[in-house]
Amino acid sequence: MSGPRVPSRRSSAYAWLVTAPLALFGFTCFVISLRADERWHQAWLGGVVLLIGAVLANVTVTHIVIGRQSYNMVITEIPLVLGLYFVPPASFIAAMTAAALVTNVRSMESTKLWFNVARQAASSSAALVVIALLPDITGPGPTTWVILFFAVMTSVVVSHVAVAGVIALVQSRHAGRQALTAGMPTLAIAAINIIIGLVFLIAIEANRWAVVLLAALVLAMILVFRSFAGIFRQHRTLTEVYELTVALRDETGTGGLPDVLLGRVRTLMRSEFATLWLPVQGRHPEVLLTSRVDDNAALFDISPTPSVLRDRVMETGRAVSVGSEFDETADLRDLLRAKRLRDIVAVPLRSGQITIGTLEVVNRLGSYTTFRDADVQVLETIAAHVAGAVENSRLVDRLRYDAYHDRLTALPNRRRIIDALAESVTVRAEDEVVAILLFDVDGQRNVNESMGHAAGDKLLVEVAERIRGIADSGALVGRIGGDEFVVTLRTASIEATIELATQMRERLRGPMAVGTLTLDVDTAVGVSVYPDHGSDPETLLQRAELAANAAKVLPYGVQPFHPALESRAVRRLGIAADLRRAIDNDQLEVYFQPKVTLADRHVLGVECLARWVHPAHGEVAPEDFVAVAEHTGQLARLTEVVLTAGLRHCKAWADADRPLSIAVNLSARTLLDSRFPDLVQELLEEHRVEPGQVTFEISEPGMLSDIERVLPTLYRLRDLGVRLSVDDFGTGASSLGYLRQWPVHEVKIDDTFVQGMATDSGDLAIVRAIVSLAREFGLTVVAEGVESELTLELLEEMGCEIGQGYLFSRPLPFERLEAWLSAQTEPESTPTGEVRRLRAVI
Numbered sequence: 001m002s003g004p005r006v007p008s009r010r011s012s013a014y015a016w017l018v019t020a021p022l023a024l025f026g027f028t029c030f031v032i033s034l035r036a037d038e039r040w041h042q043a044w045l046g047g048v049v050l051l052i053g054a055v056l057a058n059v060t061v062t063h064i065v066i067g068r069q070s071y072n073m074v075i076t077e078i079p080l081v082l083g084l085y086f087v088p089p090a091s092f093i094a095a096m097t098a099a100a101l102v103t104n105v106r107s108m109e110s111t112k113l114w115f116n117v118a119r120q121a122a123s124s125s126a127a128l129v130v131i132a133l134l135p136d137i138t139g140p141g142p143t144t145w146v147i148l149f150f151a152v153m154t155s156v157v158v159s160h161v162a163v164a165g166v167i168a169l170v171q172s173r174h175a176g177r178q179a180l181t182a183g184m185p186t187l188a189i190a191a192i193n194i195i196i197g198l199v200f201l202i203a204i205e206a207n208r209w210a211v212v213l214l215a216a217l218v219l220a221m222i223l224v225f226r227s228f229a230g231i232f233r234q235h236r237t238l239t240e241v242y243e244l245t246v247a248l249r250d251e252t253g254t255g256g257l258p259d260v261l262l263g264r265v266r267t268l269m270r271s272e273f274a275t276l277w278l279p280v281q282g283r284h285p286e287v288l289l290t291s292r293v294d295d296n297a298a299l300f301d302i303s304p305t306p307s308v309l310r311d312r313v314m315e316t317g318r319a320v321s322v323g324s325e326f327d328e329t330a331d332l333r334d335l336l337r338a339k340r341l342r343d344i345v346a347v348p349l350r351s352g353q354i355t356i357g358t359l360e361v362v363n364r365l366g367s368y369t370t371f372r373d374a375d376v377q378v379l380e381t382i383a384a385h386v387a388g389a390v391e392n393s394r395l396v397d398r399l400r401y402d403a404y405h406d407r408l409t410a411l412p413n414r415r416r417i418i419d420a421l422a423e424s425v426t427v428r429a430e431d432e433v434v435a436i437l438l439f440d441v442d443g444q445r446n447v448n449e450s451m452g453h454a455a456g457d458k459l460l461v462e463v464a465e466r467i468r469g470i471a472d473s474g475a476l477v478g479r480i481g482g483d484e485f486v487v488t489l490r491t492a493s494i495e496a497t498i499e500l501a502t503q504m505r506e507r508l509r510g511p512m513a514v515g516t517l518t519l520d521v522d523t524a525v526g527v528s529v530y531p532d533h534g535s536d537p538e539t540l541l542q543r544a545e546l547a548a549n550a551a552k553v554l555p556y557g558v559q560p561f562h563p564a565l566e567s568r569a570v571r572r573l574g575i576a577a578d579l580r581r582a583i584d585n586d587q588l589e590v591y592f593q594p595k596v597t598l599a600d601r602h603v604l605g606v607e608c609l610a611r612w613v614h615p616a617h618g619e620v621a622p623e624d625f626v627a628v629a630e631h632t633g634q635l636a637r638l639t640e641v642v643l644t645a646g647l648r649h650c651k652a653w654a655d656a657d658r659p660l661s662i663a664v665n666l667s668a669r670t671l672l673d674s675r676f677p678d679l680v681q682e683l684l685e686e687h688r689v690e691p692g693q694v695t696f697e698i699s700e701p702g703m704l705s706d707i708e709r710v711l712p713t714l715y716r717l718r719d720l721g722v723r724l725s726v727d728d729f730g731t732g733a734s735s736l737g738y739l740r741q742w743p744v745h746e747v748k749i750d751d752t753f754v755q756g757m758a759t760d761s762g763d764l765a766i767v768r769a770i771v772s773l774a775r776e777f778g779l780t781v782v783a784e785g786v787e788s789e790l791t792l793e794l795l796e797e798m799g800c801e802i803g804q805g806y807l808f809s810r811p812l813p814f815e816r817l818e819a820w821l822s823a824q825t826e827p828e829s830t831p832t833g834e835v836r837r838l839r840a841v842i
């Protein structure tokens with residue numbers, strides 16, 4: 001860190017404004033009183049003894065604390081009393097002034113030193129002035145007591161006012177006033193000292209040998225005071241630290257932690273600056289905050305502490321203190337001096353064994369002292385508590401972060417998205433909508449199942465990266481569930497949103513590297529917008545999810561929400577139990593839809609399609625109850641019902657010598673059941689149906705989603721001799737090349753292309769490509785959804801072999817199929833039996 005700029009304060013040179021008058025006063029008194037000192041040798045001796053006594057008294061400073069303030073307990077009043085009584089005035093001033101010089105010369109810079117010397121000279125002189133004004137002192141009687149008491153008190157007050165004055169000048173008026181009030185209790189201590197001094201005086205007057213006893217007494221008192229001071233200090237630390245921790249606890253939640261912390265530490269340590277520093281840690285940025293005396297409200301993001309010092313704390317994990325009291329860091333003193341700092345204590349903030357930062361105090365305030373070992377201990381105690389609070393607040397931070405972010409991708413999570421949506425709804429402009437684009441990653445579950453969760457996670461992280469990369473800068477990207485990502489932003493309209501969703505989906509597509517493998521990733525996008533699709537964020541998200549589910553089966557993969565999706569989903573929920581009952585009670589019906597050869601209009605077979613009329617809801621769409629069956633473990637029974645019905649009729653048609661093949665739809669999930677081929681074999685045998693008469697149709701997207709695990713079942717079915725068809729071909733992401741690798745016999749072109757081919761050249765091209773490739777691979781091609789003659793013509797022309805659709809017939813219940821067969825077709829004998837040719841050649 002290069003030289004931080006600390007707000008400057010007034011120069012200490014202002015102190016001379018106080019020092020000079022004090023010195024002048026002291027000097028004048030000294031010169032005047034010189035004439036009074038008549039007996040030189042006695043004056044000289046008294047002066048030396050007083051000097052020694054005063055120096056001793058000065059150095060036995062002890063700190064005690066009363067309330068929030070700490071005080072310097074000095075017993076200087078005792079030599080003062082004795083000096084005033086026994087020593088002639090000029091020697092008295094000289095001795096006291098010299099004592100101040102001797103005591104402070106080592107520890108103070110010159111401005112302060114001279115101030116203290118001048119102050120001592122002036123206050124001593126003031127005492128003499130009081131004595132001169134009052135009646136003469138004669139013997140150690142009560143009059144003397146009163147005179148001395150007033151004289152010494154005057155000296156103490158002058159001294160105090162001088163200190164407050166200089167602080168007011170150099171720091172601020174406020175600080176000066178504080179110093180003045182802080183001095184009041186010292187007056188009481190001074191009074192006690194004066195009384196002790198008077199008792200000494202009486203004892204010495206009675207017998208000079210009393211000096212020996214008194215010296216012993218003073219020594220004992222000093223020792224007692226010292227240990228008391230230790231207790232006081234401990235007490236102070238405990239109380240202060242307790243108050244600090246209470247304050248920290250109260251502030252942790254409100255983000256005011258540093259303010260409270262640093263302000264208090266500064267007051268407690270009586271320092272000019274207090275700094276909290278936490279280096280960068282994970283996603284937490286560096287924290288550097290400084291509180292400075294007199295700038296109570298503000299915190300600065302700079303600090304006067306040289307970084308060397310901080311580094312040393314981090315390295316050693318121990319306190320580093322620099323100042324006149326700390327010899328082990330003498331090497332750093334120059335650095336401090338260069339930065340015009342007096343002393344620094346920096347202690348580590350520890351979390352267990354780790355140092356997570358530092359707490360620093362710079363420049364001890366007040367005139368007498370610098371930081372000492374005891375202060376280091378105090379700061380260390382505080383640091384222990386602060387570290388806890390900091391950890392806690394970081395923990396709180398982290399919890400807060402975690403509560404709103406997804407761990408894997410670090411994207412905002414559902415909760416955060418909901419909050420953000422609520423927010424954008426309120427700031428939306430009239431001509432805008434709040435758009436929600438929900439991306440559902442295709443095949444995520446398969447990656448998890450086949451390659452392990454680690455690979456699945458990697459894929460999600462990769463997808464997250466991509467979405468973040470392509471999203472608008474104004475958009476918020478989040479992950480709201482396993483493989484669901486949300487992009488929310490404000491757009492011009494629903495149409496614009498769909499356009500955007502389509503573009504984003506296109507850009508998201510393509511191979512993604514997951515470990516050593518490259519996967520083709522695709523997404524289905526559900527779209528909902530405020531205000532059209534709901535008023536609250538929850539609803540909007542749910543509806544986007546619904547739409548995304550619907551989008552999975554769409555070739556273009558983007559689906560805006562519409563109400564039909566919802567009623568369908570709601571209905572699905574309620575019908576699971578009803579479906580079970582329907583299957584149990586044989587209430588499912590099977591309809592049949594003819595498959596016709598396009599070249600000669602022979603009816604080859606029928607597709608068996610399940611039908612269910614719900615007692616309350618009426619007819620339920622097969623997509624719905626098939627989905628319900630899938631999710632409630634009833635799929636096997638559903639398939640069995642349809643297959644059994646198909647086989648029964650198939651056998652009957654064969655027995656009647658007019659064979660028709662049957663096609664039964666399978667869900668990919670059925671193919672995951674390894675017992676399914678056995679069931680098929682059993683049923684084939686039971687109904688005595690040729691396996692070649694049975695085709696299983698498996699929807700392409702379903703098949704693709706788990707091809708590795710589906711393939712073994714497909715091979716076993718093929719080995720049974722049944723035929724396999726890829727249903728809804730073109731809606732999945734498989735390339736035509738796959739068809740050659742799969743054990744299938746037939747391709748069913750999805751009706752969306754078939755229906756579109758008459759009007760859409762794109763659809764036409766797709767159908768043409770599928771037909772020609774399938775033929776090349778030797779696969780049968782079936783076009784489903786043939787509704788118009790134009791379509792039929794086109795299909796015929798391109799060589800498609802089989803058609804199915806409303807143009808020939810809707811799916812029909814068995815009796816009506818029979819009626820249709822006899823009405824619409826006429827029998828034609830072939831070597832394999834009778835076939836039905838459509839009567840009206842369309």
Ligand code: C2E
Pocket residue numbers: 593608609610621622623626638639642664665666667697699727728751784785786787804805806807811
């Ligand atoms: P799918 O296998 O693609 O079935 C063809 C669907 O297209 C049938 O709808 C049929 O009624 C309809 N369709 C036939 N010709 C035309 C036409 O010319 N125009 C139009 N617009 N539609 C036509 P359905 O019966 O509603 O079946 C829907 C889907 O439900 C089926 O799609 C199939 O995936 C599933 N499904 C039906 N029955 C079963 C079943 O027994 N088991 C399984 N697993 N799925 C089934």
Ligand code: CA
Pocket residue numbers: 607665697727
């Ligand atoms: Ca089908």
Ligand code: CA
Pocket residue numbers: 727728750751784
């Ligand atoms: Ca279809």
